[in-house]
Amino acid sequence: MTTPSGRATSTRVAVVGGSIGGMTAAGLLRDAGYQVDVYERSPGPLSGLGTGIVVQPELVRFLLERTTTTLEDISVPSSSMKYVDASSGALIGATDDSWRFTSYNALYHRLLENFGLERYHFSCNLEQVVDHGDQVDLTFSSGETAQADLVVLADGGASAGRRQLLGVTPEYAGYVTWRGLAELDALSASTRDYFDDTFTYGLLDDGHLIAYPIPVVDAEGQTRRALNYQWYWNVPAGPALDELMTDRNGVRRPTSVHHHDLRPELLAEFHSRASERLTDTFVELLHAAREPFVTVIADADVPQMRVGRCVLIGDAAVTPRPHAAAGGAKAAADAWALVAALTDGGDDLDGALTKWEAQQLPVGRAYLQKVRRMADVLQHGGRFTPGDPANRFGLPTVVAG
Ligand SMILES: Cc1cc2nc3c(=O)[nH]c(=O)nc-3n(C[C@H](O)[C@H](O)[C@H](O)COP(=O)(O)OP(=O)(O)OC[C@H]3O[C@@H](n4cnc5c(N)ncnc54)[C@H](O)[C@@H]3O)c2cc1C
DSSP: OOOOOOHHHHOOOEOOSSSHHHHHHHHHHHHTTTTEEOOOOSSSSSOOOTEEOOHHHHHHHHHHHHSSSSHHHHHHHOOOOOOOTTOOOOOOEEEEEEEEEEEEHHHHHHHHHHSSSSEEEEEEEOEEEEOOOOEEEETTTTTTEEEEEEEEOOTTTTTTHHHHHHHOOOOOEEEEEEEEEEEEGGGGGGHHHHHEEEEEEEEETTEEEEEEEEEEEEEEEOOEEEEEEEEEOOOOHHHHHHHTOOOOSOOSSSSSOOOOOOOHHHHHHHHHHHHSSOOHHHHHHHHHEEEEEEEEEEOOOOSSSSTTTTTEEEGGGSSGGGGGHHHHHHHHHHHHHHHHHHHHHTOOOOHHHHHHHHHHHHHHHHHHHHHHHHHHHHHTTTOOOOOOOOOOSSOOOHHHH
């Protein structure tokens, strides 16, 4: 653990956004002796709606190194990757890659438990950020304000901080993803066996599916295995997208339409398209899922990750698409690198931030290029070669220039 320096103990850090990146940064900065407050827009604890996340070392590093959490507590394994034609069922290839899968909720609740609620402030929607060079003023929608010597903007892909400081907003990628979770006991034995111990790619000419097991923690704290899937649909921007993203009350949702807000005819179309296009095995999985919902895929590039005493981390900096399963890992890696740079930088806070930005910006941008290349193939029927190292999950290795 880092030894708190005199500077650290007197430096006030505001972390905006209390999810994976924000909570990793908050925990590390507090351990390093900083006075850390987290400002989160949500009125209460966040929920990942039961969706899965592939474990990368950076994603779970804080929990494994700084808490008593073990990998077994928060994840389940699989032993292979399988690539199939989702319309015929033909096997395209298989590899022996083994991965572990966790869930958003499993990570978030442990990060929150570690940080505690005393300085985690709910219902704080950042409205304005003003950098004065040596101090930053924050204003929230409630009218409340906060001051800090350093602000970590970890407010995700639609970052208000990024919009204000850099004028960057996310751009629609041309496709959406349907996501859902099926209980193992809701599936026939053959469908369960088909998906349970593997990461499955279901390839189509105009999109793709993925399916993999994840841990679900029940109200009693017991963990069970379930199957998580995503089905990516190409949908042009304009009327088709607007119709898809309009909820049962006629409201056009910007990012996701959650299950309870889905128009019944849309859910019917989802199921009928599955029956027309997919093999019976995929259809069974999709039909068995509780509460499917739809999310737009968007991304954003940034020219910088630091403006004065504000730093952008995770999705609030470069917002990637999900295909290399390392967006959360990138957010956590930004946080680890930030604290390492601050610790190495001694009293030179500005020098440390400059050094950190030079290190992390190329990683984020290279990752964005990687997932855009993967999307070109996955969404447009290109050749997605089993085992191709260019498509392997994880952050790219960037050699410092
Ligand atoms: C379909 C899909 C699948 C994915 N699969 C994986 C995977 O397998 N592995 C992986 O590593 N990553 C995956 N990701 C990516 C991962 O979810 C994100 O990259 C990761 O959550 C980014 O973390 P973050 O902390 O930067 O931002 P987020 O998790 O988006 O958190 C942002 C936080 O800021 C808060 N906030 C927003 N605006 C404000 C505001 N104005 N004021 C205050 N608070 C605010 C939000 O409520 C939220 O808590 C996936 C993403 C998607 C969409």
